[in-house]
Amino acid sequence: MTCYLLPIENPEARYTLHVLRFNPETDEKPYWRSYQVPFVSTMTVIEALEYLWDQGEYIAFRTNCREFTCGSCAMLINGKPQLACDTILQDDMRLEPLSRYGVLRDLVVDTEAIKKKLKDVKYWPVSANREKNFTVPPQVIDAYGQIYSRCIECACCLEACPASFNEASRFDGPMYALLLARAANHPLDAMNRIQQASERGIWACVSCFECADVCPLDLSPAKEVAKFRRKAITQSLKRPFTFRKDKRYE
């Protein structure tokens, strides 16, 4: 619902918006529906969806901050994973839910798996003595400011990654690699993150940099994967696939 009081009465154009709708209670399968939306320059997709709410078309989608700090509104826009609040509206846009997760309704997907995996990878600083004093090198602060603090966990890069197609893939995915790098750089962290990253399948990354392409904050998880790999090679870590248990036979 848009609370902005600027006039939308004189739109510059009327755009068509196609949305893949699906309500598991009533629909057998997803279907496309088209809507007409007035366009005012620099209007985003989220405002178009909110405009439709105002018209009584309650398409289900998640939204919160509208300034790309929460990462709730990731969806496939013209087939590309993007944040709806970060994408300027164009004519004939096609909105779909993320394909990596189960659809709960319309554009809302089930992201419980992300929460579970974040717990699995221990993305907090693991340390025996958390109360100790520490110093932070300036380059770590810079790295946090430029890269790690900025990840909003929107899952766009996971959607784009060809080496990690779902949460059960051997490679966890770019977002998790970036969060591991964040943890590894934290001055309190004492865990062997290179070993962990190695076991979590960073070797499957094909360095296509799709993740960097779609990241709404212009981060590059692929670079973090590369850094991990370089460190793992210089430390001559064992290649993990040989000792990682195959889950299929459990």
Place this chain on the structure above:
Amino acid sequence: MTLQVDQVYTTDVLVVGGGAAASMAAISATNEGADVLVLDKGQLGKSGCSPNAHGGMALYPKHENDSWKIHFEDTLMSGGFLNNQQVVRVLCQKGFRFVSLLEQFGSLFDRDADGTYSVRQFGGHRYKRSVFSGDETGHEMMNGLRREIARLGVKTRDEVMVLRLLTTDGEICGALALDIAKGAFIEVRAKAVVLATADGSGIWPAAAERQRGDGYCMALEAGAELADMEFIQYHPTHAWWPYGVRGSVSESFRAEGGYLLNSEGERFMLHYDPEQKELATRDKVSVCIYREILAGRGARHGGIYASVTHLPPDHIEKRLRVIFRKYMSYGFDIRKQPIEIRPRPHYLCGGVVANDRAETRVPGLYAAGAVTAGVHGANRLGSNALVDILVFGDIAGRNAAHRAGNVDHKRMNAKTQVEKEIKRVADLVAKSAIEPVWTPILRRRHFEMMDRYVGVLRTDEGLRHMLAEIERTQKEDLPNLSIRDKSRRYNFELRDALEMQLRLMVEEMSTRAAVTRTESRGSHFRDDYPKRDDRQWLKNIVFFKKDDQLVCECRAVEMSVMDISELPAYAALDSPWH
């Protein structure tokens, strides 16, 4: 929609909310050994306003002359001495430990070359004391808190909207909630409840409109008191043009040296406040901007210009990276062009009355963070909110856990309350009014009216007009409020309609308090009474429910730590701002 309770949880401490205050309360209560359940209307760590708080946390007195006492004085002067002084004292004394605590959780804040925390100054603070991380401090704070919640394995449920707190013999015994994801009712039995929902500024056309004041209504219904509801702080610099850009342009924009310019290219703040200039307190800057706009010196699209073009480009890219990037993605280069801003509602300073132990009047109900009154008085100082939510989130969590350790589960005797609430939802779903009223249309009208009549500049006439409108809506529109979407899962229309019913209560309290207060103080500015009146109005306006009726009462402020006469220069003024 099934009209019965589908799921029952039993827990020691129930935390309602999903921002930093709720997370902090959940962490502290878990550390004290309590069993905790967090219910969040959005997704934990992604909802509410904490992740998009840009500014900083005022808790690091770095300057040698700075002390908690000076921070205390600053807070009180900004709050027009209406603050609860015991609460403010705790805020100013206990803040510091939380930076290192957050860093243990996994956050990292900016540091200077000598290894100490970088600090920046916010409007109204006499010294630089706000620790930050670029201009995404809230996001970084939530990064740490979310990690700690995951590490401790706190039980959380996302997308669950708490409808009502349940009481037995005046004590809290649990809550009834609606699971938005499944359309099912959840009953929670708890020994203590920490209310850490947001404030109610979302009933104005605010930046983060998820703050719709549910927490206020829950607390009021449960028997708690609400105070200071007339003080809605307008954030002076809020994105206005280009159209798609949302949210506030953080105060760091002005703190880093940004100018405010009228259509004649003049730094008008030099006339209004030659000393503090652009860094005057938020309420004052808002009124000055409105005066400029009303005098016909506004910018092209109805706002006012804000510019950092005189600052070095790399400084802008580094220190204002979120704002810079935000505008860049709309093709706007803030290094070269001034933007248009306009004051927008930002923070409702009032709320649930809680003491320095975060206890409310209702046994078992604790309140922390933006939902409480007392910390900020009549006007909030920039970057005090992030300290408030940490300090009192922690205190509320601890005290709730202690209570849970000392009392047993109340015999649940709240059947009528549960049935009444389920009936409210069921009626809304089943209703087919002849002349249906749709939520978005009703809400839009109320947004506009609240902004116009209970906004920056208020008059008796406008406020009474608003009161009449609220009364009319309650009588005529609410009985016909209908929804079209009858499905169970993710029924956002139902959620919005339920919120619409509650928001009228908050609107009524805010408007009634604003009519009652015949002076100007802090963020409450009456055009017909533009002076501060300390003889008559060193009082809080308190609301509570008695026999199902809303009662309004004026209560003198307790000056338990510092009397207003101890700041003679401030007491001698009759300006609403310091």
